[in-house]
Amino acid sequence: MPGAGRSVASATTTTPDDPLADLGWGPDLDAALPIGLAPARVVRSDRGWVTALGRFGEVRLRFDPLHPLSPTPTTGDWVASAPGDDLVAAILPRRTALVRAGAHDEATPQVLAADVDLVGVCVPLSSPPRAGRIQRYVTLGWASGATPLLVLTKADGALGPQAASEVAAMAPGVEVVVVSARDGRGIDDLRARLRGGRTMVLVGPSGVGKSTLVNALVGRDAMATGAVRESDAKGRHTTSTRELVLVPGGGVLLDTPGLRALVPWDDGDGLARAFPDIAPLLGTCRFSDCQHRGQPGCALEAAVAAGQLASGRLEGWQRLHDDLSRIEAETETRLRTSRSRPGRSGRSGRGGRR
Known part of the structure; x- marks a missing residue:
């Protein structure tokens, strides 16, 4: 394998001339870097290996199959290795x-x-x-x-x-x-x-x-x-x-490769921020369990009727909300099933940042 047995040089505090600065390295990552390990940013991830850029150029680093990494390194991640070793020893916390x-x-x-x-x-x-x-x-x-x-x-x-x-x-x-x-x-x-x-x-x-x-x-x-x-x-x-x-x-x-079908994974406020014209209206309907589809006293449909909200915006929000609700229900079902198995404590895995 190209680069096998090589590693980036040992870590030092970022300086204005540090080549890692152009890659996005900053004080928060420097503080999270384990002592004695050197950082590199993943350029691409392949099965069992990553190609990464460190202070002295491109390196190839491998995963340890006996100790799976969590999360699995992906493009953009910051990883760390010991000097002289081609093994990914740590993945630094993701900002996003x-x-x-x-x-x-x-x-x-x-x-x-x-x-x-x-x-x-x-x-x-x-x-x-x-x-x-x-x-x-x-x-x-x-x-x-x-x-x-x-x-x-x-x-x-x-x-x-x-x-x-x-x-x-x-x-x-x-x-x-x-x-x-x-x-x-x-x-x-x-x-x-x-x-x-x-x-x-x-x-x-x-x-x-x-x-x-x-x-x-x-x-x-x-x-x-x-x-x-x-x-x-x-x-x-x-x-x-x-x-x-x-x-x-x-x-x-x-x-990124073109995505034919996309359902976002949203365990935060992504939907609310994408629809700032709808988010303030949620929770103001007559009934707390309003489905926003013909129920009496629906604040969202009233806004459409009054010309304050475009009908296309409501339809787009409904489709996305339905998708996210379906995924959340499926995730919770799997979580309950996992917890019910002896000796297992399941996690939903929602998110992707840590």
């Missing part, structure tokens, strides 16, 4: 974690990325925006503990400025950046947001221009790009793994 419900098992969380500061929700201006999809990605972003950012790609597309205003209205309270990899519009704005060692993960379905945007930001072909069918604006999956890419001038980007 981008987590979705499992694609094949919704009651099992899947961590997409760790320790990100910004979640760039990529929406192309070359095809009509889909409110439900945008709301899901924005909820995913808020639930991670990071800050979502609407990145409107393909600004030279056919829809133009009016579409940008429509997209912004679909995610109240979320900043919008309009970019074009073709003419460079908005690229410097995004680069500026990454200075100081900040990390942005780009999310969205295939064909929205994530990999093309990465290449524009780093100034080289760091990611493969694919064509988009004109008939339905759907793209090929050109990104098959999650991998960190360094941005000149400081900061880190993380491209």
Whole structure:
């Protein structure tokens, strides 16, 4: 294995010239680093191994199969190893974690990325925006503990400025950046947001221009790009793994494979922050168990009737709320089943940060 037997150099306190600073290393991580271990940031995670960047470049570190790590290291994590050893000895506490419900098992969380500061929700201006999809990605972003950012790609597309205003209205309270990899519009704005060692993960379905945007930001072909069918604006999956890419001038980007179906994993206030126009109305209905679907005295439906809340916003919230409630019920069922087994104390595993 490349890099086997190598490790990053022993840890020292971060200085302005520390190469780890551009990767997001800070005093909180320095304080959490076990004595005698050296830090590195996971660039990509493979079965049983991680590729990571430390103070002296790239290293390959392995997991101990006899002592499984919890949580399993993922792209963006900070790990630590002993000098001269290629074994991951520790995973430092995550500041944030981008987590979705499992694609094949919704009651099992899947961590997409760790320790990100910004979640760039990529929406192309070359095809009509889909409110439900945008709301899901924005909820995913808020639930991670990071800050979502609407990145409107393909600004030279056919829809133009009016579409940008429509997209912004679909995610109240979320900043919008309009970019074009073709003419460079908005690229410097995004680069500026990454200075100081900040990390942005780009999310969205295939064909929205994530990999093309990465290449524009780093100034080289760091990611493969694919064509988009004109008939339905759907793209090929050109990104098959999650991998960190360094941005000149400081900061880190993380491209993700396109997600066809997404249910956010929200064990906090992600849904409430994605729907700031609905959250204050909850708990003000006539009945405490109001389902917000035709029940008398529903505050949400009254707001729609009065023109104070768009019906599409309520419908989007209902769909997401239904999904999250279903996953929570399934998780609780598994927890009870696990606890009922002799000698077991189950945990729901909700979240992804620790």
